[in-house]
Amino acid sequence: MAESVLVIGGGIIGLSCAWEAAKRGFRVTILEKDTFGGQASGAAAGMLAPFSENTESPDPFFRLCLDSFFLYPSWVHEVEEASGRRVELCRSGSLNVAFHEADLLPMHTRLAWQQTYGVPCEMLSELELRRLEPELSQQAIGALYCPGESHVFAPLLVDALMEVCSKVGVRLIPHAGQLTKLEAGASSGVSVTMTDAGSWHADRVVVCTGAWSGLLEKWFPLTLPVHPIRGQICSFDGTLGDIRHMVFSSQAYWVGKNDGSLVCGASEDVAGFDRSVTERGINRLTKWSGRVFPFLQGSPPQRSWAGLRPATRDGWPLIGCVPGITEVILASGHYRNGILLSPVTAAMVGDLLEGKAESYNNAFRVDRFSRTAERTGSG
Amino acid sequence: MNTRLNDPFVIGGHTLQSRFFLGTGRFPSPAVLQQALEASGTQVITFAVRRINLDDLADDNVLQHVANRGFVYLPNTSGASNADEAVRIARLARSAGLGNWIKVEISAHHRTLLPDPIETLRATERLVKEQFIVLPYTSDDPVLCHRLEEAGAAAVMPGGAPIGTGLGILNPYNLGLIVEEARVPIIVDAGIGSAQDVVQAMELGADGILANTPIAKAQDPVFMALAMKLAVEAGRLSRRAGRIPKKRYASASSELKGRLFEFAGTEGEG
Structure with a gap:
């Protein structure tokens, strides 16, 4: 047996x-x-974003993320075929947006090593960025664009x-x-x-x-220093405006989903095993959302929720x-x-x-x- | 015995108990950051202004985890590539309520991130005139460090090696000269790999250490924060205690003469 x-x-x-x-x-x-x-x-x-999530150096963790990223399309295809369900794998591309001139140097540093991994990435000027993502705040001055990064609906x-x-x-x-x-x-x-x-x-x-x-x-x-970090996340009515890419900033990210929702995440709270959603945590995301996407100013999220992520030392x-x-x-x-x-x-x-x-x-x-x-x- | 009580460390009029400054970047989680800060005993933390939510400091991704702990903030201008940018960043930081300390960090090259000496000096001169407490991160050139001091830097922060490399103190001779001449505190910033580099820098006479990557990217950042805190103290004490001169041949720590058993004394007692 x-x-x-x-x-x-x-x-x-x-x-x-x-x-x-x-x-x-x-x-x-x-x-x-x-x-x-x-x-x-x-x-x-x-988000399936090995480049946006690993901005420092090509260490073994980046390799692990990249290998999984390359496995994803065929893996998802198999899941969809076998289940008869769609999981909405969407190759939207990602934009890491610069709001300060000082953001550009670290982006160039990142680009220099990330470019060598077979997935095209490039720097966008302010003008190019506006064409790709017109609803972004006027404060944005450029972006690192990775057209291959994608997302699924978890x-x-x-x-x-x-x-x-x-x-x-x-x-x-x-x-x-x-x-x-x-x-x-x-x-x-x-x-x-x-x-x-x-x-x-x-x-x-x-x-x-x-x-x-x-x-x-x-x-x-064994010593297993695994600890919970609460992630609070919310979603807006995506019909309020059009966000075409995954957008990353220092304080939050945004991903538009096929069901018309716009997901914004996520906090990293030190709160033990407490899974509750807090007003402060969600307010942080909504206030920042309004700054980066003016059409979201003053609009409350439709939904907010939280989960515990397993972090290690x-x-x-x-x-x-x-x-x-x-x-x-x-x-x-x-x-x-x-x-x-x-x-x-x-x-x-x-x-x-x-x-x-x-x-x-x-x-x-x-x-x-x-x-x-x-x-x-x-x- | 609390040795630190008799060894004040004054920067910009602030008396600090700890000679160890920490950067808050690159930590695997905010919980690990908090524990590492606690273990390090640091009083001064540095972070890149460009990454901060300047409209609402209390809401910021990183600062929300370190607020209300009595830290002196040392915002830095990392990402700036000339003096104009660094000055603009410093003004943004001050008007956002981050205080008047500023670490000038100006890199001209995206791979080495080595500081641009000329722009660093220019930015230091201008920011001193604007009443900032300026701590420039600079290359380990003794003449340049002296010029930064003359320009009014509250402390001068030469790198031991390029940021994040962990290569240690690549030019101990230069660091020795810098320390010898300085009338403001010298803080070794960048290049530290592990606790031994910290001890070496402190024994060479550095007044303090600033570290980020070697702690945040250590397998156990909390242990490394504690190790480096102890290394700062050990190196400082060792410097003050004064090391023995290096000799070519052995000299026993107890005299052989007068011993009861002549041959038993060969191991020494040191």
Whole structure:
């Protein structure tokens, strides 16, 4: 019989990993503590923007983002074909807008190294920018334009992934409650207990518990500095004006969606596990929106919501086996890039389930914060 | 023993307890930024004016996470490529309520980001006349540092190496000369890679350190912030304590003569 895999956590990462595992022949069950796609996935604007999100240097994290970006079109095509649903992958291009003359030098620095990765990017003059994005404030003086960057509608992607998972025989268990026990042994497989869904047993487990991933420290000799950062996000009536690209600024970004909404995000709040939407957080976004797009001045958002993103100490995700316990795989800590990183994470987890070596020179290995274990040899 | 009590650090009339300034850019999350600031014990933070919401400081992306903690703000002109731009940025910062400290940072080259010495001197002269407390980031040229001091800089901030490279103090000889001549504080800004570079700069006589990338991009920014805080203190104390001269041959730390067991003394006790 095929090996069985439990996936803990039904965000975009858990769903993608579950689908990948099922496609590779594993029998898969996903246990979601609440509702699927409810946390960081729900707070996501769905931007696939490896260049706009990595402005500093071509480090391993940029490579990971870029690899996933290149996987996206065929991955989405497969999701859409298999689910019969559309996830609205839109190659709108992105504009990183300069409002100060001093913004231009760092943009040139960025352009110099980013240009060499096979995706065209260019600097736009004020005039060119106005032609591409006419509703932008007159304060804008130029932009870095990346026509290849795109976005998906994250809630639709979650729905489509749930659909494809069901179709390939993945069991989806929502409202399973908190993970309270995780035991693993080479011969005995893994046992998992969830407060509202009882105990489960399988050969392997993939833990995709996002901001809650630090709890693995209870069961394994690992230091996992994963912490929640609340993202508040809102959407405006997109018919008020026309925004053609993803627009990035120092304080917020905007993405127009096919349903006529204009999504504006996102705050990065240090608020523990509190998921509430605050007036101050949304006011920040709406005030700034009015400055960058004058047609939004004074218009309240139609909708506002929040989710918890899993941040790590070094800003990179944790993807790999627990050292010495290959039955337990962790895929978490994707922070602001979970939607973008889903295909590459799923591929890496699929490889790990098949016993293939970890990639990216183990840059994302899960024990990289566990230095004391290395010294004592206990890890 | 609190050594810092007897070692005041005065810039622009402010007496600071900490000789360690932090930049707020590039941190993986605002929570990590907050913890690193806490661990560093810093009192002065720097940030690029161009990235700040000048219309509403309380709402700013970064400042909202560091407000009400008693920090002195040192806004910087990063991105400016000449004195005119730097002066405009400084005025914007002051009129937005960011105070009257300004770090002049003028780069002419997009890859090295090395400071433009001539424009830096010009901007410093003009901003001093406009009553700013000016801390220019400059190359580690002793004559230029002296000229910046003459122009009225409240402190002079030579780089150890280009920004973000982590190459350390590339020209310790120059830094030694700069420190020897200076009558204003010398703060090493840029190029620091890890705590050992901090100790070296402080032992060479620097009065303080400004760091951002080596903390924000360390695998554990909070630990590195603490490590560098301790390195600033260790280097400062070591400088004040005075190191021994380097010698070519060993000299035992206890005399062999008079020992009960002549051969047991060869290991020394140092």
